[in-house]
Amino acid sequence: xxxxxxxxxxxxxxxxxxxxxxxxxxxxxxxxxxxxxxxxxxxxxxxxxxxxxxxxxxxxxxxxxxxxxxxxxxxxxxxxxxxxxxxxxxxxxxxxxxxxxxxxxxxxxxxxxxxxxxxxxxxxxxxxxxxxxxxxxxxxxxxxxxxxxxxxxxxxxxxxxxxxxxxxxxxxxxxxxxxxxxxxxxxxxxxxxxxxxxxxxxxxxxxxxxxxxxxxxxxxxxxxxxxxxxxxxxxxxxxxxxxxxxxxxxxxxxxxxxxxxxxxxxxxxxxxxxxxxxxxxxxxxxxxxxxxxxxxxxxxxxxxxxxxxxxxxxxxxxxxxxxxxxxxxxxxxxxxxxxxxxxxxxxxxxxxxxxxxxxxxxxxxxxxxxxxx
Amino acid sequence: xxxxxxxxxxxxxxxxxxxxxxxxxxxxxxxxxxxxxxxxxxxxxxxxxxxxxxxxxxxxxxxxxxxxxxxxxxxxxxxxxxxxxxxxxxxxxxxxxxxxxxxxxxxxxxxxxxxxxxxxxxxxxxxxxxxxxxxxxxxxxxxxxxxxxxxxxxxxxxxxxxxxxxxxxxxxxxxxxxxxxxxxxxxxxxxxxxxxxxxxxxxxxxxxxxxxxxxxxxxxxxxxxxxxxxxxxxxxxxxxxxxxxxxxxxxxxxxxxxxxxxxxxxxxxxxxxxxxxxxxxxxxxxxxxxxxxxxxxxxxxxxxxxxxxxxxxxxxxxxxxxxxxxxxxxxxxxxxxxxxxxxxxxxxxxxxxxxxxxxxxxxxxxxxxxxxx
Numbered sequence: 001x002x003x004x005x006x007x008x009x010x011x012x013x014x015x016x017x018x019x020x021x022x023x024x025x026x027x028x029x030x031x032x033x034x035x036x037x038x039x040x041x042x043x044x045x046x047x048x049x050x051x052x053x054x055x056x057x058x059x060x061x062x063x064x065x066x067x068x069x070x071x072x073x074x075x076x077x078x079x080x081x082x083x084x085x086x087x088x089x090x091x092x093x094x095x096x097x098x099x100x101x102x103x104x105x106x107x108x109x110x111x112x113x114x115x116x117x118x119x120x121x122x123x124x125x126x127x128x129x130x131x132x133x134x135x136x137x138x139x140x141x142x143x144x145x146x147x148x149x150x151x152x153x154x155x156x157x158x159x160x161x162x163x164x165x166x167x168x169x170x171x172x173x174x175x176x177x178x179x180x181x182x183x184x185x186x187x188x189x190x191x192x193x194x195x196x197x198x199x200x201x202x203x204x205x206x207x208x209x210x211x212x213x214x215x216x217x218x219x220x221x222x223x224x225x226x227x228x229x230x231x232x233x234x235x236x237x238x239x240x241x242x243x244x245x246x247x248x249x250x251x252x253x254x255x256x257x258x259x260x261x262x263x264x265x266x267x268x269x270x271x272x273x274x275x276x277x278x279x280x281x282x283x284x285x286x287x288x289x290x291x292x293x294x295x296x297x298x299x300x301x302x303x304x305x306x307x308x309x310x311x312x313x314x315x316x317x318x319x320x321x322x323x324x325x326x327x328x329x330x331x332x333x334x335x336x337x338x339x340x341x342x343x344x345x346x347x348x349x350x351x352x353x354x355x356x357x358x359x360x361x362x363x364x365x366x367x368x369x370x371x372x373x
Numbered sequence: 374x375x376x377x378x379x380x381x382x383x384x385x386x387x388x389x390x391x392x393x394x395x396x397x398x399x400x401x402x403x404x405x406x407x408x409x410x411x412x413x414x415x416x417x418x419x420x421x422x423x424x425x426x427x428x429x430x431x432x433x434x435x436x437x438x439x440x441x442x443x444x445x446x447x448x449x450x451x452x453x454x455x456x457x458x459x460x461x462x463x464x465x466x467x468x469x470x471x472x473x474x475x476x477x478x479x480x481x482x483x484x485x486x487x488x489x490x491x492x493x494x495x496x497x498x499x500x501x502x503x504x505x506x507x508x509x510x511x512x513x514x515x516x517x518x519x520x521x522x523x524x525x526x527x528x529x530x531x532x533x534x535x536x537x538x539x540x541x542x543x544x545x546x547x548x549x550x551x552x553x554x555x556x557x558x559x560x561x562x563x564x565x566x567x568x569x570x571x572x573x574x575x576x577x578x579x580x581x582x583x584x585x586x587x588x589x590x591x592x593x594x595x596x597x598x599x600x601x602x603x604x605x606x607x608x609x610x611x612x613x614x615x616x617x618x619x620x621x622x623x624x625x626x627x628x629x630x631x632x633x634x635x636x637x638x639x640x641x642x643x644x645x646x647x648x649x650x651x652x653x654x655x656x657x658x659x660x661x662x663x664x665x666x667x668x669x670x671x672x673x674x675x676x677x678x679x680x681x682x683x684x685x686x687x688x689x690x691x692x693x694x695x696x697x698x699x700x701x702x703x704x705x706x707x708x709x710x711x712x713x714x715x716x717x718x719x720x721x722x723x724x725x726x727x728x729x730x731x732x733x734x735x736x737x738x739x740x741x742x743x744x745x746x
Contacts, residue, residue, distance in 0.1 A: 073650065073677050080647045095678060103647050103682035274453045274476050277446065304446050305468060309476035 001037045001065030002089040007078065007100065009057045010042075010086055014075040016235075017046035019207055020053050021071040027116065032068035034115045035088070035096075037061045042088075045115070046071065051204050052118045053211075055235035062089075066112035069096045077105050120229075120238050125193040126222035129171060131232075132215025133186035136337060137173040138205050140184035140363050143331045145202050146177035154178060156199025158246035161192040165361065174249060180328050181249055184363040194223045197245050204228070204239030211237060252366060254352055257345035259317030261290055265342045268295075269333045271311045275299050276326050278307035284327045285370050290320045290346075299326075322349040323372035329355075332365050374438030375462040376410045380451065380473065382430045383415075383459055387448040389608075390419035392580055393426050394444040400489065405441035407488045408461070408469075410434045415461075418488070419444065424577050425491045426584075428608035436462075439485035442469045450478050493602075493611050498566040499595035502544060504605075505588025506559035509710060510546040511578050513557035513736050516704045518575050519550035527551060529572025531619035534565040538734065547622060549739075553701050554622055557736040567596045570618050577601070577612030584610060625739060627725055630718035632690030634663055638715045641668075642706045644684045648672050649699050651680035657700045658743050663693045663719075672699075695722040696745035702728075705738050 014033070022030045025048075034045040042059040045052065067090055074096075078086065083101040091097050091106055098105040146154035158174040162185065170185040171192065208230050212219070222229045223241075230237040279286045279299035289296040295313040300306040332355055333342070345354040355365040387406070395403045398421075407418040415432040418425065440463055447469075451459065456474040464470050464479055471478040519527035531547040535558065543558040544565065581603050585592070595602045596614075603610040652659045652672035662669040668686040673679040705728055706715070718727040728738035 070677070076650045077647075077680075080643075080650060082643055102684075103644070103680070105651065105678060105680045107678035108676065270453075270455055271476070274450075277449045277453060278478065303481065304443070305478060305480035307450075307476070307478045311475075 001035070001067060002063040002087075003037045003042060003059045003061045004085055004087050005042055005057065005059040007081055007084055007086050009059075010078050011075075013042070013044045013055060013057050014071065014078055016053060016055065016211060017044060017071050018075055019210055020046040020048055020051055022048045023072065029068060029110060029115050031070055031072070032110060032115065033071045033074065034066065034068045034112060036066045036112070037064050037088075039064075045118075047116065047118050048203075049116065049118070050201065050240040051207055052120060052238040053207070053235065054120060054238075057234075065090055067094075067096060067109045068112060068115050069107055069109045073107060074098075077107070118238070120236065125191040126220040126229075126231075127171065127188045127190035127192055128218050128220050129186055129188045130215065131212040131217040131219055134219050134221075134230075135209050135212040135215070137171070137184040137186045138209045139335050140337070141173045141175045141182040142202065142205055142209070143175075143335050144177055144180050144182045144365075145175040147202075148177075151178070153199070153244040153246055156201050156242035156244060156246075157205055158199055158249075159192075159194050161188075170362070174246065176247065176249060176252075179325070179368045181252060181366040182332075182363075183249075183365075186362070190220075194228070195225070195241075197243060198223075198226075198241040199244050199246060200228060200239060201242045204237075207237060207239075211235065252352060253364075254345075254347060254354065257347055257354065259290070259315065259320055259346040261295065261316075261344040261346070262314045263295065263311060263342050263344070265333065265339055267311045268342060269330070271297055271309045272326050272330050272333070274309050275307050276330065278304060279326050280304075283370065284325050285323050285372065286326050287372055288320075288322050288324055290315055290322075292319065317346075320346060320349060322346075323370040324353070324367060325370060328367045332367075336363065336365075374408070374410045374440060375436035375460075376415060376432045376434045377458055377460050378415055378430065378432040380454055380457055380459050382432075383451050384448075386415070386417045386428060386430050387444065387451055389426060389428065389584060390417060390444050391448055392583055393419040393421055393424055395421045396445065402441060402483060402488050404443055404445070405483060405488065406444045406447065407439065407441045407485060409439045409485070410437050410461075412437075418491075420489065420491050421576075422489065422491070423574065423613040424580055425493060425611040426580070426608065427493060427611075430607075438463055440467075440469060441483045441485060441488050442480055446480060447471075450480070491611070493609065498564045499593040499602075499604075500544065500561045500563035500565055502559055502561045502592050502594060503588065504585040504590040504592055507592050507594075507603075508582050508585040508588070510544070510557040510559045511582045513709050514546045514548045514555040515575060515578055515582070516548075516708050517550055517553050517555045517738075518548040520575075521550075524551070526572070526617040526619055529574050529615035529617060529619075530578055531572055531622075532565075532567050534561075543735070547619065549620065549622060549625075552698070552741050554625060554739040555705070555736075556622075556738075559735070563593075567601070568598070568614075570616060571596075571599075571614040572617050572619060573601060573612060574615045577610075580610060580612075584608065625725060626737075627718075627720060627727065630720055630727065632663070632688065632693055632719040634668065634689075634717040634719070635687045636668065636684060636715050636717070638706065638712055640684045641715060642703070644670055644682045645699050645703050645706070647682050648680050649703065651677060652699050653677075656743065657698045658696050658745065659699050660745055661693075661695050661697055663688050663695075665692065690719075693719060693722060695719075696743040697726070697740060698743060701740045705740075709736065709738075 036043040081100040087099040095106040174183040286299040298308040409416040454473040460472040462470040468479040547556040659672040671681040
């Protein structure tokens with residue numbers, strides 16, 4: 001192997017690989033990246049066996065070849081280099097030579113044969129989604145996946161096809177941890193082919209989100225029996241699916257509401273942040289006292305003291321007192337694309353609260369209230 | 374107690390206190406700040422018993438009084454508030470009321486009597502130093518204090534008075550950890566009165582460095598038997614001294630040198646950073662091969678590989694091969710005020726290396742070489 005590559009391009013390749021390779025692994029090769037020099041491109045493969053990224057970067061190849069090298073050291077070296085072009089070459093004794101300006105490194109490497117063989121199947125049918133849409137639906141839902149790996153059916157992200165009011169097909173991504181639920185939708189083309197009893201794992205979707213750079217780039221999403229592939233012209237990400245049946249979440253969605261509250265989003269966010277300081281005990285709970293023209297928030301901590309604040313609100317329906325985990329609302333406000341207003345639709349004190357954003361028919365959030373003493 | 378204070382001013386007060394109060398302390402009161410409202414100012418006292426800050430901030434006092442409140446919660450609350458003025462008041466039941474805009478907090482407090490009594494003595498004689506100079510000499514020396522608390526005599530910073538070449542008096546701050554030494558000097562006025570067998574502790578000087586905001590503000594430094602005071606018009610910091618006799622460091626300073634090397638500072642720094650990646654084993658050691666027109670740096674890691682790089686250098690004297698702990702040079706380059714060049718003065722391979730910066734007769738650094746295999 002002997003090649004010249006743009007330093008920025010290589011840095012991008014290794015930055016992407018960092019999120020995937022395992023730092024502390026019993027299989028040494030999994031802390032490495034596989035480098036394959038072929039026909040005008042360097043292919044960089046990174047994997048933790050569940051998630052595999054195969055991506056191509058333009059390079060001037062003097063001699064084809066393959067080898068693996070420890071990902072983190074390689075990244076550190078390339079980051080510290082100062083000239084625009086990097087020369088990579090295999091030395092005789094299982095080392096990768098890295099030469100740039102007056103600096104030369106020889107890094108311990110392993111032969112390509114020691115890199116694990118990874119099943120990489122694109123799936124026969126695929127759908128296409130815009131990069132920006134793909135990133136958005138992940139950001140707007142991933143935060144409410146259950147982090148408890150034993151919650152079978154909740155420990156991953158559900159995908160399904162729905163039809164928008166205008167009749168166009170949409171891809172809906174849904175997550176829940178049992179106390180809250182989020183969904184967000186994006187237009188797609190092609191055929192939806194994900195198995196009903198399969199979920200997408202959190203780490204895989206985090207990687208997809210990181211990999212989307214150009215919002216207008218087209219991504220193809222394909223499914224084989226146990227994995228999904230996310231591909232663009234230059235990269236392919238394979239994600240092992242999680243087995244599990246997502247709950248019948250539509251049953252949780254209330255069919256109507258007797259109360260509707262409109263809040264200024266930024267003002268609501270600021271007051272939640274203030275009340276959160278005193279709501280660190282007991283599941284971050286606070287009292288929500290919905291009045292005709294304002295929402296009064298209050299929280300008490302036995303050790304620290306108490307807090308009370310309010311935010312202007314337009315309430316349709318009768319006043320209501322209930323309790324919520326503040327961080328559920330803060331997560332929504334932090335992750336959902338910017339807007340001026342936020343709308344809460346509620347029934348009685350212990351009914352689920354629906355959170356909507358005006359002008360957005362493509363996302364919806366449900367927050368379960370808490371019983372306060 | 375009842376007062377109104379500018380939020381920014383209060384935030385500044387509590388930010389300063391954060392560095393001093395103990396988070397996890399067996400004495401509950403030490404995680405608190407003492408608030409004393411009196412005659413047009415709020416006095417905020419923070420202490421870990423070894424270091425005490427007493428600082429005054431302008432405030433509109435409606436009713437004088439004192440109480441203590443947990444420092445971190447108080448800081449979090451003030452940081453989250455949105456209006457420019459904060460109303461602080463004692464409630465009947467041992468709470469501090471905090472009111473700002475539509476938000477109101479009541480935070481658990483302790484009566485002022487429960488706050489520890491702290492000896493605060495200014496010292497009868499004092500010297501005066503410019504804030505900017507004080508900060509500079511701390512930054513240029515603090516990094517080479519021994520972090521080993523059992524190294525009696527090395528686990529603190531030494532101060533002494535010296536006379537500059539132009540005959541003016543200077544305050545010299547000196548630190549060493551046994552493998553390297555740093556000193557830096559600043560002009561002063563008044564009388565130097567620190568005891569010979571006393572050292573300034575690291576945490577105290579870190580606080581002084583943080584407290585210097587205006588480089589032109591005058592700082593008075595006074596000494597009593599077991600403590601030092603650092604004071605400006607609005608604040609007083611009391612620092613308990615560390616007992617210990619600083620070594621006779623002048624004996625370590627070589628009286629002459631047979632080799633002198635001039636390096637571009639930025640280029641040297643960049644190459645040290647590169648070589649450091651492969652010098653993570655064995656005390657961060659690297660080989661320094663001084664040649665007529667360049668310095669060749671090389672390092673080997675059994676597990677990772679090896680690295681070689683070079684930087685242009687002007688050498689007076691014979692070529693020399695020796696070894697150094699790279700991080701000692703990186704610390705110096707990171708902490709010492711900017712300059713274009715760096716000068717190394719050396720004797721033989723195992724003689725101490727003197728590091729100077731052209732145009733700076735007020736600081737000097739010594740780095741001991743390492744024996745390489």
